[in-house]
Amino acid sequence: xxxxxxxxxxxxxxxxxxxxxEERDWEQFHSPKNLSMALMVEVAELMEHFQWLSEAESAExxxxxxxxxxxxxxxxxxxxxxxSDRLGVDLKDAALRKLExxxxxxxxxxxxxxxxxxxxx
Amino acid sequence: xxxxxxxxxxxxxxxxxxxxxEERDWEQFHSPKNLSMALMVEVAELMEHFQWLSEAESAExxxxxxxxxxxxxxxxxxxxxxxSDRLGVDLKDAALRKLExxxxxxxxxxxxxxxxxxxxx
Amino acid sequence: xxxxxxxxxxxxxxxxxxxxxEERDWEQFHSPKNLSMALMVEVAELMEHFQWLSEAESAExxxxxxxxxxxxxxxxxxxxxxxSDRLGVDLKDAALRKLExxxxxxxxxxxxxxxxxxxxx
Amino acid sequence: xxxxxxxxxxxxxxxxxxxxxEERDWEQFHSPKNLSMALMVEVAELMEHFQWLSEAESAExxxxxxxxxxxxxxxxxxxxxxxSDRLGVDLKDAALRKLExxxxxxxxxxxxxxxxxxxxx
Numbered sequence: 041x042x043x044x045x046x047x048x049x050x051x052x053x054x055x056x057x058x059x060x061x062e063e064r065d066w067e068q069f070h071s072p073k074n075l076s077m078a079l080m081v082e083v084a085e086l087m088e089h090f091q092w093l094s095e096a097e098s099a100e101x102x103x104x105x106x107x108x109x110x111x112x113x114x115x116x117x118x119x120x121x122x123x124s125d126r127l128g129v130d131l132k133d134a135a136l137r138k139l140e141x142x143x144x145x146x147x148x149x150x151x152x153x154x155x156x157x158x159x160x161x
Numbered sequence: 162x163x164x165x166x167x168x169x170x171x172x173x174x175x176x177x178x179x180x181x182x183e184e185r186d187w188e189q190f191h192s193p194k195n196l197s198m199a200l201m202v203e204v205a206e207l208m209e210h211f212q213w214l215s216e217a218e219s220a221e222x223x224x225x226x227x228x229x230x231x232x233x234x235x236x237x238x239x240x241x242x243x244x245s246d247r248l249g250v251d252l253k254d255a256a257l258r259k260l261e262x263x264x265x266x267x268x269x270x271x272x273x274x275x276x277x278x279x280x281x282x
Numbered sequence: 283x284x285x286x287x288x289x290x291x292x293x294x295x296x297x298x299x300x301x302x303x304e305e306r307d308w309e310q311f312h313s314p315k316n317l318s319m320a321l322m323v324e325v326a327e328l329m330e331h332f333q334w335l336s337e338a339e340s341a342e343x344x345x346x347x348x349x350x351x352x353x354x355x356x357x358x359x360x361x362x363x364x365x366s367d368r369l370g371v372d373l374k375d376a377a378l379r380k381l382e383x384x385x386x387x388x389x390x391x392x393x394x395x396x397x398x399x400x401x402x403x
Numbered sequence: 404x405x406x407x408x409x410x411x412x413x414x415x416x417x418x419x420x421x422x423x424x425e426e427r428d429w430e431q432f433h434s435p436k437n438l439s440m441a442l443m444v445e446v447a448e449l450m451e452h453f454q455w456l457s458e459a460e461s462a463e464x465x466x467x468x469x470x471x472x473x474x475x476x477x478x479x480x481x482x483x484x485x486x487s488d489r490l491g492v493d494l495k496d497a498a499l500r501k502l503e504x505x506x507x508x509x510x511x512x513x514x515x516x517x518x519x520x521x522x523x524x
Binding site: 290291292295298299302305306307308310313314315316318319321322325326328329331332335336337338340341343348351352353355356357358359360362365366368369370371373374376377379380381384385388390393394395 | 411412413416419420423426427428429431434435436437439440442443446447449450452453456457458459461462464469472473474476477478479480481483486487489490491492494495497498500501502505506509511514515516
């Protein structure tokens, strides 16, 4: 909850996905193991759009492909949020902690533009 | 932005990741193609924790594994947010649209508890 | 080549895939980077068949699913052989070396039936 | 078996992996579901080497990276062979059937050098 009582994006999605699964009696399928596989499959469907494109082409998608990619990104987020919920992980907190950790691991003044440092990222 | 001017979770993470990459001159590596690969690799590191566990075991992780898994979930979210930003996709909007689409595709009263319907999900 | 001049399975597949790509002028798309993505996408299509099944169910597929899975396994092998060829890796030799390494790493009398040892595999 | 009684590469690897698992009592972990996850994780470890490289760089690996990549390719093949065995799929036959199917689907004189046709591959 934010200060004015409004729910965060990720908490809102978590609650809607939880209700969605409950209404359909789908919790039985939603073990972390299975959800991690489903997430992986969605990420592969996303990546498939890029596999034969050059890096430059991957940044200039047709309108049709862009729309399909946006839907795959959504699928990935939904499974990621659902998996986090089933594991009792607060995804926002985890992301903020990781950002902090990355900032310490990769000091901007030391790694700037370095592909060597980057390749160890 | 929410009504009181507070930024949403996903927009906040997007902006922090954008600044992080700019400060390090890392945009050159962040083509959608490359970021989709990085996202995939993180999801595999997440899934690796579950590969030899039963479904039940995957829901009862040790404290140590739970912490490691939370960090992998964070990595997945960070790359997913970064990739969406590079593609100009509003991840929250895309997720809400997909939730709506799923609600129409899987009416609760028709698919409840059905693994057959579920397997086509 | 085996002693009687017959080519091994993997070398035969490698040569047929090489000719297949040459005849279609597809080498231009077959960078190791791209082929690793294509392999990943095929493995995800394979894994998708198992994502909502229990472990027991995954060993008792319907005839229809079994046939679809066999075709996905073939796709995985073909991309794996093609990728190895583009990298100049002799896949059979690499596999034999790895078998030897695994035999030393996991002595049968020490790790038998141990899921703990196994989980570190 | 080839005519002179010599076993094919893939059948030899299948038999060695089968014995390896039996000696360690590891069949209990080797459900198709689990093995598909393990295969996926190995492919991701392979792909990780390429994620920040350009396509050209991915074809010119350092000796150290080349050796690491060869070992990942071996891991992929071993899990692919093991998974096929657990499913009762003859991997060589499946690959030959798929090659035939691909030859009919992509006639060389029609698709030569066409990235459009290729992108639908």
